[in-house]
Amino acid sequence: MAAHPVSPLAPKSYPELPPIAGVRFATAEAGIKYKNRTDVLLMAFDAGTVAAGVLTRSKCSSAAVDWCRARLPGGVARGLVVNSGNANAFTGFKGQQSVEMTARIAAEALGCSTDEIFLASTGVIGEPLDAGKFAGVLDETATRLADTPWIDPAKAIMTTDTYPKLNGAVLDIDGVEIRINGIAKGSGMIAPDMATMLSFVVTDMPVSAAVLQALLARHVQTSFNAITVDSDTSTSDTLLAFATGKAEVEPLTSLDDPRAEIFGAALSDVLFDLAIQVVRDGEGATKQVSVHVEGATSDASAFRIAKAIADSPLVKTAIAGEDANWGRVVMAVGKAGEPADRDRLAIRFGDILVAKDGERAAGYDEAATSAYMKGEDLELTVHLGLGDGRATVYTCDLTHGYITINGDYRS
Amino acid sequence: MAAHPVSPLAPKSYPELPPIAGVRFATAEAGIKYKNRTDVLLMAFDAGTVAAGVLTRSKCSSAAVDWCRARLPGGVARGLVVNSGNANAFTGFKGQQSVEMTARIAAEALGCSTDEIFLASTGVIGEPLDAGKFAGVLDETATRLADTPWIDPAKAIMTTDTYPKLNGAVLDIDGVEIRINGIAKGSGMIAPDMATMLSFVVTDMPVSAAVLQALLARHVQTSFNAITVDSDTSTSDTLLAFATGKAEVEPLTSLDDPRAEIFGAALSDVLFDLAIQVVRDGEGATKQVSVHVEGATSDASAFRIAKAIADSPLVKTAIAGEDANWGRVVMAVGKAGEPADRDRLAIRFGDILVAKDGERAAGYDEAATSAYMKGEDLELTVHLGLGDGRATVYTCDLTHGYITINGDYRS
Missing domain, CATH: 3.60.70.12 (L-amino peptidase D-ALA esterase/amidase)
Incomplete structure (x- = not known):
């Protein structure tokens, strides 16, 4: 297998773990x-x-x-x-x-x-x-x-x-x-x-x-x-x-x-x-993304919605492109098959409120959101407004690197 | 939105449909x-x-x-x-x-x-x-x-x-x-x-x-x-x-x-x-793939397994790379959450039997399979050996083109 470049998210150093008896x-x-x-x-x-x-x-x-x-x-x-x-x-x-x-x-x-x-x-x-x-x-x-x-x-x-x-x-x-x-x-x-x-x-x-x-x-x-x-x-x-x-x-x-x-x-x-x-170290990763879902009808439901977002190729390619495309987050919530009320949805990128009550937030600032997307560690929070269920799923972006690594021949 | 190259799978000509009264x-x-x-x-x-x-x-x-x-x-x-x-x-x-x-x-x-x-x-x-x-x-x-x-x-x-x-x-x-x-x-x-x-x-x-x-x-x-x-x-x-x-x-x-x-x-x-x-015309597509699943416990189960294969980024990137990586098809069958018996599985790429009874087929011919993968229209068949359920899901490969199209800024 061809060597691939070291992930830009690799740790700067490795811990020296102590011996463990036995x-x-x-x-x-x-x-x-x-x-x-x-x-x-x-x-x-x-x-x-x-x-x-x-x-x-x-x-x-x-x-x-x-x-x-x-x-x-x-x-x-x-x-x-x-x-x-x-x-x-x-x-x-x-x-x-x-x-x-x-x-x-x-x-x-x-x-x-x-x-x-x-x-x-x-x-x-x-x-x-x-x-x-x-x-x-x-x-x-x-x-x-x-x-x-x-x-x-x-x-x-x-x-x-x-x-x-x-x-x-x-x-x-x-x-x-x-x-x-x-x-x-x-x-x-x-x-x-x-x-x-x-x-x-x-x-x-x-x-x-x-x-x-x-x-x-x-x-x-x-x-x-x-x-x-x-x-x-x-x-x-x-x-x-x-x-x-x-x-x-x-x-x-x-x-x-x-x-x-x-x-x-x-x-x-x-x-x-x-x-x-x-x-x-996800294949091709350039950004780490924490997807938080809150206000779901249960923790299990929150987890499934968070996973639908974190698995979505369209969400992950938007993040790779540093595009604050929160509409794709809406799409992923919608397809998850879990209880959700479009008109109660709120979405934050970091601390920036981008959507609320089923539409773009009143004070939405595209420039500030785009600037946030340039970061290496991103937090994406969806609030469903239905209950107390919450979960977090961790993922990375989907880049050309993933295609290159996995489109290679096995030999 | 930037113009993207016309799909290599585009039709050669378009039908001239007749008028419909009303x-x-x-x-x-x-x-x-x-x-x-x-x-x-x-x-x-x-x-x-x-x-x-x-x-x-x-x-x-x-x-x-x-x-x-x-x-x-x-x-x-x-x-x-x-x-x-x-x-x-x-x-x-x-x-x-x-x-x-x-x-x-x-x-x-x-x-x-x-x-x-x-x-x-x-x-x-x-x-x-x-x-x-x-x-x-x-x-x-x-x-x-x-x-x-x-x-x-x-x-x-x-x-x-x-x-x-x-x-x-x-x-x-x-x-x-x-x-x-x-x-x-x-x-x-x-x-x-x-x-x-x-x-x-x-x-x-x-x-x-x-x-x-x-x-x-x-x-x-x-x-x-x-x-x-x-x-x-x-x-x-x-x-x-x-x-x-x-x-x-x-x-x-x-x-x-x-x-x-x-x-x-x-x-x-x-x-x-x-x-x-x-x-x-799937974004970035260079190949069309028909995923057939047969021998499932029901048609619905066959459909879910076919969808798991057709949705798998690893299967789709392998196809983009013209890699006869049937092990990734095994992986996708395994993750689908549907009834499957590893040791009864058979997999064909086109007419070529690549796996049977839970392992690589006896006469497996890597060169012939690789040659088949260079085609534009691929047929992938999984036989589960459990029942009469069958389904087909149609998909395309996952290429750099998809990342380029969807990693663009919206503006």
Whole structure:
């Protein structure tokens, strides 16, 4: 795949995440598709690590997703293998064999059961993945495990991403420092309401698999499930969280424990930051857009309207053109199929009221609005005037860059 | 608005439609937005003309749509006024006043009641439409009414269209020649399941408003409701049919009349041809794509899967790049939320089987498939292997042209 220019919305620097007791990792160049870059990640967890996860709801899920779905109820993890360059999706029985072989090799290298290995693959769909490529690579990789730097695994899982995505949180629970580190990848084929592309989060907090799963499911709604680049949901979306339990505090085993709120808030922050990084690396993106919908009949209705706006090619191309074309926002509200009363609608671009009571706002200032549109981070707010429902969806603009990246041949 | 290059999919020539007894028209340059081109159409019907219509389901419908919705139950028409350049949508009470004033002026010019005037507007959303501009123009236009050439009204209703769209049918009913003429406009903000952009069909068949409405509603499903350019549904979609009843045959007043089938088939042909012309003038289009879904659990389910494929930016950009990226078709099937079994899926590009039983087809020939993708008219067939449900959705590719057209400033 041709290299694409780094997103203008890329972070200026990357955080140096601290080590987390109980987890080590190494990356390798297996040459699955890319040359001269890492494309395999092996992560090893100490005994006692619990796992939770959220997976794509695609009816055509990848072999690795199927594998994880079957192992998540076990709730324990000793290893994670991720490859980029081939999604091992829609590869039939061969895909299943490939997944089993990879898990077996990783389990042998780490000295655990295959059911304690989690897997994720990302890249082209429909191309058989030759697991033989992993064989020697994983054995050798397992000899180089280290607890830093976290930017290495973030780099190894990239596909069309133009920058690595990592974020962490350090919090105090019962006077003990607790750490949460996360990485993510994703740039195109990104749509909410399903899960995410690939993201892996690790913490040393002792937390039961059930509580970790509940917190993950709750906070994915306002992070990875609230972003869209192109409305296209992947076959491979996988968010996994691992808790090594090495921090010396009482285990968190109930959502009623007041510490669940504190830990959940920090987890939510990490997930949200990673999700926004995915949007800001949306294929061809030059602007980040937060679409707020308020006054809907319910939060779910607000979410669907916000998603209709954030998915609209006409809204997204107008934003790319720095055109304050709020009429297209009206169009998207109208097509969403949710309760809306045209004559109560109000729309703001940033703090500028552009429409009210079903028509252009009295003091509408085209020059000021156009000036606002030149910014890199835009806020678009629709007030429906019907109820208390609200939601935010995060997206990017739709530019020539998206067409160039996705109109390329696969080869 | 900047002129855009004529679609490479434009027809090589335009049909010369015959006059239809009972209808005359004229066009004018009112300078609503465009310079040096016609932007107003006045059509006059003889007394006894019945009307039927299908209108947008947008919650933010335009003032003209609201006007038509209120008049359609009356079922009688004497005049039609269409302007391009301003949609008079989201213009509040001013929009309503503008519509009423236009209807009043047209009714005076044609000597009929305002409730017998139908209206449609297309263009920018949210800009107040000064109906005063119509005043002198409509009076003068009414003095130039003629029964040909039909290309003139087709031209006057264009916005970002790169060619006028017209089609007709001549059929024999009871030994009498019956005529159906239709025009349409539309290029962007085109999505199925709602109605269409603007399309007007006229026939001399004596047919009751109820039968005309029933036939229109039936055949719009497989024509205008089965196309998508960009998944964005307009605030102004309007399809109106007028029957002057001048042909000297027994009136068609029941769907049980065997002639309803014959007349309906001809009407369906005209609607389908016009709908395909809209897709082929899709903003930036370089290829037309027919997406067939078979073997679904129901026709409705097949339609939703076909629409998910036809709306997918990743599928459409791959087609623009002449990339036989059938993995993206798998992705779109998977995200559609409809019953699908990955391991029964089969996909064909043209006659070439590319995937079967949940993986790449055994004899898959990348070179042959790539050669097929260079064509201008592509057929994409997904077989789900679950039931007898089938549907086809028609779309175009997603190119740099779409971004250029829609990323422009409105001014």
